[in-house]
Amino acid sequence: MTDRILTPDELEAALRAIGAERYHNLHPFHRALHDGRLNKGQVQAWALNRYYYQASIPAKDASLLARLPTTELRREWRRRLEDHDGTQPGTGGVARWLKLTDGLGLDRAYVESLEGLLPGTRFAVEAYVQFVRERSILEAIASSLTELFSPTIISERVAGMLGNYDFVTEETLAYFKPRLTQAPQDSAFALAYVREHARTAEQQTAVLNALRFKCNVLWSMLDALDYAYVVPGHVPPGAFRPGPQA
Amino acid sequence: MTDRILTPDELEAALRAIGAERYHNLHPFHRALHDGRLNKGQVQAWALNRYYYQASIPAKDASLLARLPTTELRREWRRRLEDHDGTQPGTGGVARWLKLTDGLGLDRAYVESLEGLLPGTRFAVEAYVQFVRERSILEAIASSLTELFSPTIISERVAGMLGNYDFVTEETLAYFKPRLTQAPQDSAFALAYVREHARTAEQQTAVLNALRFKCNVLWSMLDALDYAYVVPGHVPPGAFRPGPQA
Secondary structure (H helix, E strand, C coil): CCCCCCCHHHHHHHHHHHHHHHCHHHCHHHHHHHCCCCCHHHHHHHHHHHHHHHHHHHHHHHHHHCCCCCHHHHHHHHHHHHHHHCCCCCCCHHHHHHHHHHHCCCCHHHHHHCCCCCHHHHHHHHHHHHHHHHCCHHHHHHHHHHHHCHHHHHHHHHHHHHHHCCCCCCCCCCCHHHHHHHHHHHHHHHHHHHHHHCCCHHHHHHHHHHHHHHHHHHHHHHHHHHHHHCCCCCCCCCCCCCCCCC | CCCCCCCHHHHHHHHHHHHHHHCHHHCHHHHHHHCCCCCHHHHHHHHHHHHHHHHHHHHHHHHHHCCCCCHHHHHHHHHHHHHHHCCCCCCCHHHHHHHHHHHCCCCHHHHHHCCCCCHHHHHHHHHHHHHHHHCCHHHHHHHHHHHHCHHHHHHHHHHHHHHHCCCCCCCCCCCHHHHHHHHHHHHHHHHHHHHHHCCCHHHHHHHHHHHHHHHHHHHHHHHHHHHHHCCCCCCCCCCCCCCCCC
């Protein structure tokens, strides 16, 4: 529990401090990915697992949308669904993520089947969807605040991957470019909402814990990848195993 | 999906084959634990994280109990709650697990606070509780069938830990002894139930997948421990860090 009620600026500073300590740009797997130290099979494993996160985001947002009480809030949150699901076949963030897995040589039906998913990915993503379903609207919105930190990680990832992997092209990475404008717009709204509505010490503590929780979701997805595919690689039974081409 | 409807014996054989391939006695962390290759801090981390699993089992069983349709089924399942929660303060499996964490020198309030839990543990355990809450009664019962395989792992664990660690005593391991008789009784009931009620190919597939899911829960808990504390140890932000005494 926070000791006293924070001002909105202090609350924002506390949120940003959590990101500085716990956001997954600090994870060894992220650093290995953008430094070019992974092989193609390891990058495939990342894209395959992260697909489940991308594909679950609209379900997460729709469950919050269904609970929002005003037209203004629903209109704002509906934009996230449009960004991820698109307006026509082949558009939107989920479809663009599949261009990434296509570009990496993964079979699309296999990716969408989720068969090769690490259990650690599945449980982390489902914990996030469940959190947004069960917690207060304030906590659900606060858990989206990792987007405050995502433009940095996206820029690092795109520059690092383009510079270091010959199997990655700008077209393969088409997912990320729109996120550089969408994420700041989304996080600006969520931050303003949290600054305004987290007024008691209990609410402020809940908001800070929601962001910690979400950082844990992203971090443990990279833990699972690093353990299964990198150090030195303990692929759990049934999960994706890179082929000889990788 | 199974290709055709299996006989009860074939279904049981298929369930046992899943255990032979995916039960966590095959995990490198389990082998290191019972071979005496862990230090005290690593054993503490195991006991601390596994506490959350133990403490969540009664909640899982109570949610199933609340959905069971007959006195006979509820009476059978209620026994599990009695085993874990006991009948008086200080009795039952959860209390005996705390004797283990006590014996390993962990502060009980810290263990019960769950503060030092690995996110991977939390998400896996919560996925199990959620599975039992949401799925059919048949799938929920089938997900308990890992107990078919637990007498072996318990015997290995107890013999290995007593033989290899001077900080472990028979009293510390008091949790495990009653499980050697409880688990076979529980799994005999669950197996008979599944053999009788999984009649269609869809039901049989669901039962096999429920056991695979549960094996993934246990396996990914050891993945998280092995990654955080053993190879070579990437403790995530905020999680338990063994002290200098360990």
